[in-house]
Every structure is written in structure tokens, then in C-alpha cells.
Amino acid sequence: MYQYDNIDQAVVDARVAEYRDQLERRLSGALDEDHFRPLRLKNGLYLQMHAYMLRVAIPYGTLSGQQMRMLGHVARRYDRGYGHFTTRQNIQYNWIRLHESADLLAELATVEMHAIQTSGNCIRNISSDQYAGAAVDEVEDPRPWAELLRQWSSFHPEFSYLPRKFKIAVIASDTDRAAMKLHDIGLQIVQRDGETGFRVYVGGGMGRTPIVAPVIREFLPAGDFLSYCEAILRVYNRYGRRDNIYKARIKILVHDLGAAEFARQVEEEHAHVKTLGLDAPEAEIARIRDFFAPPAFQTGLSDTLDRSDPDFALWPDFALWPDFALWVDRQVVAHKVPGYRIVNISLKPVGQIPGDASADQMDVLADLAERYSFDEIRVTHAQNLVLPHVRAADLKAVWEALNAAGLADANLDLATDIIACPGMDYCTLANARSIPVAQQLARLLAPRESELGELKIKVSGCINGCGHHHAGHIGILGVDRKGNENYQLLLGGSGAEDTSLAQILGPGFDEAGIVGAVERVTTAYLSLRADGERFLDTYRRLGAAPFKAAVYGAAVNGEAAHG
């Protein structure tokens, strides 16, 4: 993992001191709210429905045990005992007290964490693949490049007041676990003739105007990495719409210009930027890479999960531990090093709040990371967690600890593994509640989740789409309809390598109606699917018509559709 150098630490400490002064002036009355609001927002502190909310950055979703333990401490000391992991691989606390916020940030800084650039029209937290450094299929670990972007984008003076917020993802596999094409910039590490470079996607996004990012450069040499990103941002900063907040994201600019013309302008700008010496020297890239060197994996371990193998003599009989066996089948995936596995930890217990974890659970996760995963934890954009480097022989012990902490649900990518934004239970922007819908759906679909197979349901409480509804196999968007919560049903989205945008099926529903509608969609899928087809495959093969018939043909009193 990357560790701060003196400059990193000094920058974060200075920001805490600066914020502490701003806060004291606000509390004394020297600063009014209009002047203080943008200052607190620059430190990730929002005023939400019931209290202040703090969004803490987790760069590319990577945490150490010490950092996770600090997050638990923050939950316990400064909040109400829990935190909420978000779809940007960050964490939010919902009950922060303003007068304690500087102390909180100071504590975070002691473990190299902060809330800088988690709000505002700047470059936000860089996201990446939660399996980075462990994935079987990656070209290389993408995190050194994400870290380079973090350093480049932190307090970048030219990009602190962009037309709108800006989100970047870096991955290194053909399998997209980061919804890369739905970012303002998506960077995929690829190799060509033995040379490492990047396929560059620009102008993707969800929200009000969902767009899948087009490729603007098939192969960007690694030596041009920063200067090319700088060129993209410069073109956007110069021509992005500042007159209309709804048209201010880069996706609108790319769409309006066309990808080819946008790329031409970027290339033209890059020809100039390249001369400025912005690209990191090889020595700096090597310095960063060293932080992400593979941990000291044991060699010679057997890679089988066969209990008869002598290396697994301590393994239990799977037949006697069906819950463990199910968890291994669903939550554990292959690792690039023989004898190791990637462990996915569900934050989606059926009926609970997606993405929430208690302070005690965070402590358990910190302990497990330190003991079993080379001190690393990852946060996923699907609001789950990952222990990236677990010895296969330790899986049982890890499962037992997770199970004791209420963290051993086995539902990765199944119908109960639902993404949900905080919605109107917490968020001032929301038009409808998301969490209760997710909870009801999870309870309803849990008995059938094995039968349904991979099914990604994503719920947003407003058009901003923090719940990624446009990327859901089944997406749900909460809207306001004449003062009432109303839910649109969308089908066919994907945030994976087969990225597609979910389409609205028809008129919306009330809260009970949307749950019934999803039930009818899933029932229709089971009757329509061909062998081996996921829900998404069946939808793509047959289109919306049979699902529309299933949903709206069955509308009944009390859940009548509303246009």
C-alpha cells in the first residue's frame, strides 16, 4: 500500500489546521454560513436531513487494518456507531457534530486519511478494481497509476473549480469491476507489442444523462499518462458548460462535440501540454510502484480446495458446514497466486441497510486484514468489502470470524446484493427513499436468489444516480410525483465490461408497487430464460416486451402504475 511521505502528510496536516481555523471562526460568528458552507464542503462535510454527513476518501478503495480500525473509532467516537460504504468506494458518516469535525479530521490524518475533494466541482476520489494486485486476469496492478492520479489531482490549482465534479477510474483487466465506462475518464491498462499503455475512455456517466464513455485513444503510452489526462481536463475546463448545471459534465461536451472531435482537441492540447514536463519521471513511477509490490506470498502452496489434499488437512467436511461451503462458492474467487483466494465480504445482510457496517464490525475487519490478508482491505463500488490476499487454508478461520460478526452472508452479485444510495432517509437531494425498497426486495427475493443467479439490482433515490440505477440489470429510480414517492423501473443495464444503460420499462409505481413489479420481472425471467442465461442475457435476447407484459399486464388495485 502507498504510504504518505513528508509532503503528503504535511499537506493533509496543513489542511486540518486550516479547517480548524475556519471552523473556529464559524463557531465564533466571525464567518457566516454562506461563507463557511463552501469551506466545510471542501472538507467533505455536508448538512443533510438530520445532521452533518462526512464523506471520507478511500483512495482507489484500499485500506489498511489500521485505517479500518480508525474508521470504526470515528463511527464510535464521532457518530452513532456505524458508517456507510458508498458506490465511490468511500465511507460516509451520517451523524457528525460540526464542532467536533476538526478533531475528527485530525484523527483521520494520523492514519493518512482525509475528506479532501469528496465534494465540489473537482477531481474526486480515484476509483479502481477491488481485486487490484490479486486478480488473475489483470495486466498489472492498476493502483500505482491511480495513486499517481491521486497525487496529480490533489489540490491541482487548475482543476479546483471545474464546470462540475469529475470522476476517474483505472482498471487493468478486460473484466470491468469498477464501472469504468461510466466515469468521466475511464483508463484501462493494456499491452501492445509488449508495451504497457492505456485505453482511454472519456465522457461516461450516470445521473440525469447517462452515457457510456466512448474510446478517444486506443493506446496511450504510459509515458504520456499525466500529460494526456491534463489535456483532457484542460479541454473540459475550457469548454465545459458552466451556464447549465445539468449540462456541465464532460459527457455532455464529448457528446455534443462528438468523440472524434473531442479527441482531436485533446490531442492538440496534448501536443502543447507534453512540452511542459508534467509526466512523472520513471523514477517516481518506480517509487510509487514499490509501495504496491506484491506482499510476501508463501510459495508452493497447493491451489486445490480438495479436502483430501494434505495441505488442507484442517479443512472441515463441507457437508458438515453447508453455510461455509456456500460462502466459499459465492464469496471466494481465484487469486493470481496459487494457494491464495480473494474473499468478498457482503455488507448486504437480507433486510439490513446496504453498505452499512458497525464500529465493532470494522474492528473485526481490521483484525482479519492484519492477520489473514497482508493488512489490506478493499471497498467495492457495489458497497461490499474485500480481503484480497487470503490463504486458502485460512478461509475457514476467516469465515468463522466473519460469521460471528454478522458478515458472512453469501450473496455476491445475487438478487439480495442490492446497491442502494442513502435516499430520502438521509439525503437532502433525494426525492424518494431507496433503502426501504432495497430491504423489501431483499426479503422478497432471498428465497429465490440461488434460482435467479446473477442479478444486479440498483436503487437510486434521485436522478443523480448514486445508486447506479442505470447500470442495474434491474434499476430503480425514485422520483417525486405530486408530493409522493414514485419509483421508475429500468431493465437491462450493466456496469461491467458489457456496459449498457438500463431503459425505463414503463410507468412508475408506488413503494409497494415497485416491489411487486420486480417480483413479476423475476418470475417472468425464470419462465423465459434459456439454459445458462443470466437475467441480463435473457433481457438482451428478448427485449423489454415480455417483461413489460409481465409487469403491466398484472397491475392490480393498490399498485396501479402512474405515468
Place this chain on the structure above:
Amino acid sequence: MVKLLTGNELLRGDVLWWDGKGWSLSIADAVALEPAEGASILEREAAGERISDLALIDAEVVGGRFRPVKIRERIRGFGPTVRPDLAVAEQDWR
């Protein structure tokens, strides 16, 4: 339909309700205000800079209790529907 004055307290962000003399954490203590009176109090309190997001909201009287017209305000008044243990009032937000 009546008007209630609400806002968020500076230090904790708590949702507050104007009770006729000051601020209360409970919507049960709120008092109905005439629009002009409410606007006057709002302006005065805004100038004090200790209450954020001040607003005069519409409410009905249901069963002898105030019930904000908008769902958002009901959830503000009663707490997150998904965490009844963190709610500030036992009233049914619906």
C-alpha cells in the same frame, strides 16, 4: 394547513422546530405560525447565524398533531424511517 418554522442547529445539525419561544428538537412542541409572523421570525433567526437551512413549511393537523405535508419534512421531523432506534419521535412518519 398551517406553517411551521424549522431548521438545523449549527453545532449538531439537529432538526429543530420553533416552539413559540425558542427551538425544540420535537415537532410535537412546534407552534403554528401565520405566514407573516413566520417570515419575520425566520429573518431574525437567519441573522443570528445559529440555525441553518431555515424554512417555513406546510403542515396539517392530524389527530391533534402536526403532520408536515411533504414526505421529506415528515422524515426530517421523525428521523430516518430505516433506523427507528435513531428516530427522534415515535410518531408514524407516514
